[in-house]
Amino acid sequence: MHMATTAPDTGTHAPPLRERIAEAAAKVYGEFGFRGATTRRIAEEAGVNEVTLFRTFGSKAALIVEVLERQVGAGLRVELPETPRHPGRELLHWARSYHGHVRERRGLIMQSMGEIGEHPEVLSPMCKARDREFVVLCAYLDRLRDAGHATRPYDTVTVAAMLSGTLFSDAVGRELFPGTYPADPAQAVVAYVELTLRALGVADPVPSAEHAGAPCSATPSSIGPS
């Protein structure tokens, strides 16, 4: 057993070798999956000898598990306010965070989803992360209705599944299937939130100031026809 599990940290700001390997592994795994992420490839990507990889993590499986727990377990931790004041602005903030979070990890997420059947131990952190975001959104949607912002009835689980599913699909599929998503991702997220709030019957969904940051056209609402 290699007892160098704790970070070496030889000195004040030691070269984070463990970090470098983990980052390289995350990148390679996101591109090739578990089977495709060979120890040789990871070592090369990290600029490290293959043996060092085994000496540092013990085995390839241990490496990947640590990487996935680190990446997936690190949820976005975006809170939605306890008392909704500006539903459009607040939901948009959450949607942007969620969309960006998934988009940055889309390779890793796709590989993990395909390999859950073979490596079920990965499912638990992913499930927990997903659940966490989901209940946050659901609870906010409940509060939104209780506060009287919505003029139409709705099932929070369905609405939450719809919004998060839309954002997930966009974040993951936009690079794979160009042309089947709105051209500008930032503007797309705004439009998704606006459409969602429309369905709930929330007035003045997204303040026009929030449209900034995207090469916005002259159209007042980003969901208007082109």
Added chain:
Amino acid sequence: MHMATTAPDTGTHAPPLRERIAEAAAKVYGEFGFRGATTRRIAEEAGVNEVTLFRTFGSKAALIVEVLERQVGAGLRVELPETPRHPGRELLHWARSYHGHVRERRGLIMQSMGEIGEHPEVLSPMCKARDREFVVLCAYLDRLRDAGHATRPYDTVTVAAMLSGTLFSDAVGRELFPGTYPADPAQAVVAYVELTLRALGVADPVPSAEHAGAPCSATPSSIGPS
């Protein structure tokens, strides 16, 4: 070169050996991906000797390519009417087909998405299939607006991305992340369509008769609060 590319069909109703192998390959690929779908596993699943696999398809890559083209290329081919009459009913029909189509192939689809980077030749049929469904939906949404069914402006691409993204995410993620989707899938699809039409400002979205087939609660609308 094995010139037995055309089906042997020795006799009237020959045992479809090529089919059996292809089906087994599709199943194994959907579970383990390209690397994980070893020729041994596929042969065992098909109840066939491993050599027969090579004699029939030439190589593993050729086998998988044929399987994927067959599965993904076979789109659902559900038409949306030229002149919308009952938007709820018509969209629901499309949504059910799309949801079922993706759900039946979710393993294969997830594996393919993760491996597009390595096997780009697979991307083209997937892209074409996806595009086909997407433009069908977009065109229908355009017709819906032009026919005056919708009372609110919208960008068809955004709405199409939202509805198809929601259905895709539900079909793929419902087994992986239980609890983050409405319990009954059939009812969920109805609710997604209703919410979408709400956002477009279409009145009387889904005729209540269409709610049949799902263990429907006493709620008149399936998107009402539980």
Added chain:
DNA sequence: AAATCGTGCAAGCATATACTTGCATGCACA
């Protein structure tokens, strides 16, 4: 100066995998 430690390098081992070859077997059809 000596010892320790982290790392690189070269080589190797055991296994798995895609794929091939040669031969035997059984079935259809003449």
Added chain:
DNA sequence: TGTGCATGCAAGTATATGCTTGCACGATTT
């Protein structure tokens, strides 16, 4: 009866992969 033909079976080849071992080199510590 005999002749193809499709398939199974056993064995083998070349390569890739996870992982190990032994040794050398340099920096840090004692």
